[in-house]
Amino acid sequence: MLILLDKVRYNVEITGKKGNPAIILLHGFTGDHTTWKNLSNTLKASFQVVAIDLLGHGKTDSPDWLDRYKMENAAKDIIHLMDLLQIDSAHLLGYSMGGRLALGTAMLYPKRIKTLILESASPGLKTEQEKVSRMQSDESLAVRILEQGIENFVNYWENIPLFQTQKRLPTDIQNQIRSQRLQNDPNGLANSLKGFGTGRQPSWWHKLQELDVPVLLMSGELDEKFCKIADEMNRLFPKSKTVEIKEAGHAIHVEEPDKFDTIVKKFLIEQD
DSSP, rough: OEEEEEEEEEEEESSBBBBEEEEEEOTTTTOOOGGGGHHHHHHHHEEEEEOHHHHHHHHOOOSSSSSGGGGHHHHHHHHHHOOOOHHSEEEEETHHHHHHHHHHHHHGGGGGEEEEEESOOOOOSSHHHHHHHHHHHHHHHHHHHHHHHHHHHHHHHHSSSSGGGGGOOOHHHHHHHHHHHTTTTTHHHHHHHHHHGGGEOOOOOOOGGOOOOOOOEEETTHHHHHHHHHHHTTTTSSSSSEEEEETSSSOHHHSSSHHHHHHHHHHHHHHH
């Protein structure tokens, strides 16, 4: 369904019974709510599952105003959505880009978050030099999308090193992922990179010790960069644990869906 949040129409898929504990699912860059289909089916008997198409993705609007994509505004949209759905507090799960937003929302609105699950996610970049470099990289990528088109970009994106482990997936699964990516609005993806790229988000490294909610940090053992980030975050959060999934890369929920769903459900039930 489409829900208006601060003049932007968000596409939101809700499954499960209203009144059950709520979990909000946030996808990664080029994704949409359909990436959570398996997990939603696993959780819907016990939870109200809210899967969102983020700004510039799926069937959600792609506003031209780049400030609309800022972390603070995107996080405020999630809280506004919770208010409209009469959800006082929710479990929050985010993958990669969605994980950055999940963490930012938890840091800005900790009293509204029951638990936080981060899959292959980062608290941001530590130095201004890193931020500037990343903003320049994201700007170049945005220009590429607009100048060369969505198909050219998807051809490039699905072949970056971060996603090489997905080449082992069955062909039909790879085709599903590709088809979903191709349905995104090129303007939306470009604006998301320019307005919500890693270089533009706040760095939360120095504040992680302030987040007093249970945190589950998930990473795939073949994704060495994000395994290290998860370990470093785990040393800073007051209430966190890490789970490293064998034979998985960046997108654990796609590469090892059964393991991912089992671990998430067990964690949620233990907290509720």
